[in-house]
Amino acid sequence: MIIRAVQKFSAVDYPGLLCATVFTPGCNLRCPFCHNGSLVLESEPDLREEVVFDFLETRKNKLDAVCLSGGEPLLQKGVEEFFKRVKEMGFKTKLDTNGTRPQYLKEILESGFVDYVAMDIKNSPAKYAETVGLKAFNLSDIYKSIEVLKTSGVEHEFRTTVTRTFHDEESLREASEMIEGASQWYLQTYRESENVIDKSVEGYSEEEMKNLFENLRKTVPFVKMR
DSSP: BBBBEEEEEEHHHHHHTTEEEEEOOOOOOOOOOOTTTHHOOOOOOOHHHHHHHHHTTTTTTTEEEEEEESGGGGGOHHHHHHHHHHHTHHHHHEEEEEEEOOOHHHHHHHTTOOOOOEEOOOOOOHHHHHTTSSOOTOOOOOOOHHHHHTOOOOOOOEEEEEEEETTHHHHHHHHHHTTTTTEEEEEOOOOOOOTOOOOOOOOOOHHHHHHHHHHOOOOOOOOOOO
């Protein structure tokens, strides 16, 4: 598996646990608001897996979990083997995914080596292609991944990064219909950063996000705000 970087400590990437976050390069989407633009667009030196595992050895009994993020991790070979080794070291495991590789996702979940999954729901079906930075986008794999997660028995969440540029109350309500019956769907406020792919993307204010959330919560009981 190709690894580009490691965040040695995070208190937010695994709910309720302290973790290290391992980043893989490359993605099959081009979301303009992506905060990991350097992983998606730029070619940088890769890390050897043994360097990563040597680091994790030093974090036993100090960290609880390891999160695999990207880019899109499921574009990589060897993800199952990576999680197996991390589990054998005594860590909890989490996968971040955009949901475009449903069969691979199913295989990895069936392996039993993943404890938690966070899957992005980018926007309503009508706005999906625009939101992921593509001219056209077939949603069939997204729906398959949603079903894989719902029936997996593995703890999971769906999440949406909310921007003023691409999202409004109507599109978010339509996005919620894609995951009807989910246990939890988190809205995340978009924040500007140097690594974002398109710096013209705008976010909502904290007060505006609260209003969006409160309006959605009236009819979408599984929505939460992060």
